[in-house]
Every structure is written in C-alpha cells, then in structure tokens.
Amino acid sequence: MSVRPRAVISGGSSGIGLAVARRLVALGYSVHLVARGADRLDAATRELGEHATGTVLDVADPAAVAAFAERLRVDGLHELALLVCNAGIPGRASATSVDPALARVVMGVNYHGMVDLTRAFWPELVAAGGTVVNVCSVAGTVALAAAAPYSASKHAALAWSRSLAGVARTTGVRVLTVNPGPVATPGFPQAKLVARRRTSRVVITADACAESIIRGLERRRGEIFVPRWWRVAAVAQSVLPTPFARLAGRAWRG
Secondary structure, three states: OOOOEEEEEOOOOOOHHHHEEEHHHOOOOEEEEEOOOOHHHHHHHHHHHEEEEEOOOOOOOOOHHHHHHHHHHHHOOOOOOOOEOOOOOOOOOOOOOOHHHHHHHHHHHHHHHHHHHHHHHHHHHHHOOEEEEEEOHHHHHHHHHHOOOHHHHHHHHHHHHHHHHHHHHHHHHHHEEEEEEEEEEOOOOOHHHHOOOHOOOOOHHHHHHHHHHHHHOOOOEEEEEEEEHHHHHHHHHHHOOHHHHHHHHHOOOO
C-alpha cells in the first residue's frame, strides 16, 4: 500500500483551510489540521475521515509552534510534502485609531505564525522537496484605510513569502504565494461587502479560492491572485500609490 504524502494546514478547521483540506484528501494526501478552536477542529477532522488529524494551536505562540513540530517528529514525521500557512485574523481599525495591542496580535497570527511554522518544518520540507503555500491577501498589495493592522500584517506576509520563494528554490522547496480578494468565511464573513450591490461581486467563496490554490499547485505557479483580475489593483497601487490609496480607502470603508 502506497504512503500518502503529508500536509499540514494552519487555519484548517474552516474557510479556505478546510476547503483546501477536502481537496487534498481527495487527491490522496494525509492532512494535519491546525486551529485555535477545538470544536470546529473536531468537526473538521471527523468530516475528513481517517486521513485527517488535528491539533489545537495558537500559531502566534512560537514556543507552542516549535513544540507542535517536535511532537510530529516524535510521531514519525520525516518528510512534509505540503505546508499551507493559512491562519489569519481580522484587524479593522484606522492607522491613527488602532490599539497597539491589537496590531501586535494581528501581526502575531498573520505574519509571525507563517514565519514560525515554515521555520519549524523546514527540515521536513527540504527532505521531501515539498511546497509551502502562503495564503496572503490582496490587502498585502493595497492600503486599506479601514483595516490598517490587517493590511500591514498581510504586507509583511507577502514580503516574507516572496523572499522565501527567492531562496527556497536552492533547496528544492517550492513556494506558492496566494493573494485572494475578499473571501466569505466564518472568520471573515464580508457582511458589509455582500450587503452592497456594487461590492458584492468582488466577494468569492472559500471553495472558489481553494480551487484556485489547487490549480496553482498543479501548474507549479509561484504567485497567484484570486480572482486573477485583482493583479490590476496591485499594479495600480505600485504605479499610482497616492490616488489608489484614497480610492481603496473609500471602497473598503464601512
């Protein structure tokens, strides 16, 4: 009997992470889900069946991340085919009104969690010639006036992922950077965008995002925007940063 390739997915109990996990199990992977909430995690692993396990973990806690990786090694993890860094939390506040404590919490999950998980499992990824999927955001390419801490954390995550991609290839590890636009998930319901006719069309489902991620993996892409037309926003931000920031601030305010 062939051994299934192993995948670890943070933020795996719902939303994009769970949608990716479903597809990976169908493709023959054994998945290990990581999430902060025990109830959702238990429900997700039961749904996925015998090829799924899970661990309650706060990825913003570096000691806990290191201990988690070590436990998997003790349990026999020698190679890791796929690491999906998907854990994320919202952070809606302007740059001048944000509580510094909130900014640190958001950065801890959305950026440091990605870094720490990747570093913790790097030996196993190199051994397998594996792939890291970093779920960043279009918010990492534009300035969101109403969500400064979230946008800042995603800018950091995007820079990290692109930097990682530049050095990972020398070790045989691939990196797929994913920049979704607004995705309706339990953690990010996008209620205000969905409620407005002019903005509801930009919101996609977790399943649609997961399909794009799997397609990006199959096509060995380095970076994708979901949907693809969001790349235009990233270019506009780079070419015309001041007017685009003003436009984005009005569009995302609510």
